[in-house]
Amino acid sequence: MITRRTLLVGTGATFLAGCDALTDNPALLSAEDAHRFLQRSINGRAALAREFRADQRSPIFRVNGTANPNTPEYNALAAGNFADWRLRVDGLVERPLSLSLAQIRTLPQRAQVTRHDCVEGWSAIGKWQGPRLETLLQRAGIGRDARYIVFHCADRIGGQPFYESIDLVDAFHPQTILAWALNDAPLNIGHGAPLRLRVERQLGYKQAKYVMRVEAVASLDGIGAGKGGYWEDSNGYEWYAGI
Amino acid sequence: MDAPPEPRVAPRTVYRHKLFTRVWHWLNAVAVLILIPSGLMIFNAHPRLYWGHFGANFDHAWLELPRFPGWVTIPSHYSLAGARHWHLFFALVLGFGLLAYMIVGLLNRHLQRDLRIRGAELGPRHLVADFRAHLALRFHDPAHPGAYNIFQKLSYAGTVFVLIPLLIVSGLAISPGMWPWLADLFGGRQSARSVHFIAMACMTGFVVVHLTLVLLAGPVNEVRSMVTGRWRLPEDEA
Numbered sequence: 001m002i003t004r005r006t007l008l009v010g011t012g013a014t015f016l017a018g019c020d021a022l023t024d025n026p027a028l029l030s031a032e033d034a035h036r037f038l039q040r041s042i043n044g045r046a047a048l049a050r051e052f053r054a055d056q057r058s059p060i061f062r063v064n065g066t067a068n069p070n071t072p073e074y075n076a077l078a079a080g081n082f083a084d085w086r087l088r089v090d091g092l093v094e095r096p097l098s099l100s101l102a103q104i105r106t107l108p109q110r111a112q113v114t115r116h117d118c119v120e121g122w123s124a125i126g127k128w129q130g131p132r133l134e135t136l137l138q139r140a141g142i143g144r145d146a147r148y149i150v151f152h153c154a155d156r157i158g159g160q161p162f163y164e165s166i167d168l169v170d171a172f173h174p175q176t177i178l179a180w181a182l183n184d185a186p187l188n189i190g191h192g193a194p195l196r197l198r199v200e201r202q203l204g205y206k207q208a209k210y211v212m213r214v215e216a217v218a219s220l221d222g223i224g225a226g227k228g229g230y231w232e233d234s235n236g237y238e239w240y241a242g243i
Numbered sequence: 244m245d246a247p248p249e250p251r252v253a254p255r256t257v258y259r260h261k262l263f264t265r266v267w268h269w270l271n272a273v274a275v276l277i278l279i280p281s282g283l284m285i286f287n288a289h290p291r292l293y294w295g296h297f298g299a300n301f302d303h304a305w306l307e308l309p310r311f312p313g314w315v316t317i318p319s320h321y322s323l324a325g326a327r328h329w330h331l332f333f334a335l336v337l338g339f340g341l342l343a344y345m346i347v348g349l350l351n352r353h354l355q356r357d358l359r360i361r362g363a364e365l366g367p368r369h370l371v372a373d374f375r376a377h378l379a380l381r382f383h384d385p386a387h388p389g390a391y392n393i394f395q396k397l398s399y400a401g402t403v404f405v406l407i408p409l410l411i412v413s414g415l416a417i418s419p420g421m422w423p424w425l426a427d428l429f430g431g432r433q434s435a436r437s438v439h440f441i442a443m444a445c446m447t448g449f450v451v452v453h454l455t456l457v458l459l460a461g462p463v464n465e466v467r468s469m470v471t472g473r474w475r476l477p478e479d480e481a
Contacts, residue, residue: 013314016280016314016317017319017330018279019277020317020319020320023325023328028328028332031328035475037421045397050423056296056297058299058301059301060299062300117295119327120289120323121287121289122291123294123296123433131290170250200419202419202420220409236325236328238324242419242420
């Protein structure tokens with residue numbers, strides 16, 4: 001006999017199971033494009049993320065994601081204090097670059113005290129410094145066909161190389177920098193030494209650490225599983241992380 | 244000429260809810276039923292709340308809860324990415340649904356006619372009388388069976404004009420891609436996240452009380468009135 005109680009519990013369980021089955025439904029995933037369109041429509045391409053005073057910083061900026069790439073190649077670079085490290089800027093550019101950390105530090109710099117917003121919900125405020133990504137892309141002469149900038153990183157998670165990508169709206173945003181310093185000290189390994197991306201109007205998982213190579217591409221197909229980033233490929237996180 | 248004679252038996256039903264109100268009600272019900280459990284799953288990713296602009300593991304949390312169990316979350320297994328798919332889709336349903344409800348409600352005068360609170364209704368005498376009527380499980384005025392009572396007006400208006408807008412604005416304020424001043428309205432992103440959680444708790448409270456009162460007032464008649472629009476009067480008033 002079906003009692004009211006079993007009916008209620010059964011309905012609830014069916015509802016939840018139905019939700020589980022529909023979680024990767026394309027209709028649901030379309031919300032990502034809607035939010036990107038809405039946010040960019042009301043918020044101007046160059047609108048700045050909030051910047052803070054130095055005394056508003058978090059006392060401790062927690063480390064998240066990979067805390068140490070710990071590959072033989074990375075460990076060798078770290079042992080030499082990244083003197084042998086080079087950042088490659090290539091792909092759809094006229095003049096591929098290979099830059100040392102010293103060269104990156106002599107480029108025009110931007111320093112910004114911003115809030116890092118993790119997709120999990122926590123936030124930390126820190127001061128980041130480095131050249132604007134736009135400066136590097138202009139020196140390399142970004143090609144007309146380029147639509148996305150891909151950041152290839154030194155860390156691997158579960159054997160998969162970490163990477164992230166942004167489009168040109170964010171690549172040329174004034175606050176998008178490749179930071180080599182956090183809170184006036186060179187990045188430590190936990191925070192992505194020697195260089196990490198800051199794309200301030202998106203969530204923390206877009207802020208790629210241990211950047212080795214910046215590649216300009218026309219399409220994200222064929223890179224990783226094609227969704228534009230490690231977390232997008234492996235866990236289904238949204239590529240646009242402005243919300 | 245004489246007026247036609249009054250029918251001996253008054254109509255046994257009243258038309259209570261217009262079509263748009265009913266469509267919005269059910270869309271909203273689905274949205275809230277998805278948004279709360281998927282929001283609880285998102286909360287599970289970091290079940291600590293803070294005040295101010297920043298807040299993480301080493302900072303002081305004003306509230307720290309155990310993770311919500313799988314039977315109240317969407318998805319039922321741990322998946323922050325999956326919960327975000329649900330939450331961000333139905334956030335659009337909730338937000339644009341409310342906007343449409345307000346515009347249509349002003350145009351068809353539903354808001355002005357049904358939700359407007361008159362001064363006399365807030366007088367202590369009226370409030371006490373209505374409260375006593377609630378205790379006796381009498382939820383409508385026999386003289387105006389289509390009208391909301393004062394507690395309905397207060398809770399519906401509070402939900403439509405305060406609670407849901409607060410949920411939407413505080414949710415947007417958490418987003419790094421939104422206007423920065425939105426988070427500042429709450430005193431920072433972590434404060435906005437705390438307000439979002441508290442407003443969710445109030446919304447859950449509203450849903451529980453609302454469903455309880457539907458059960459007490461006669462679930463078949465109440466649900467029918469929200470499906471067909473027609474609410475049946477009690478036998479002795481027909």
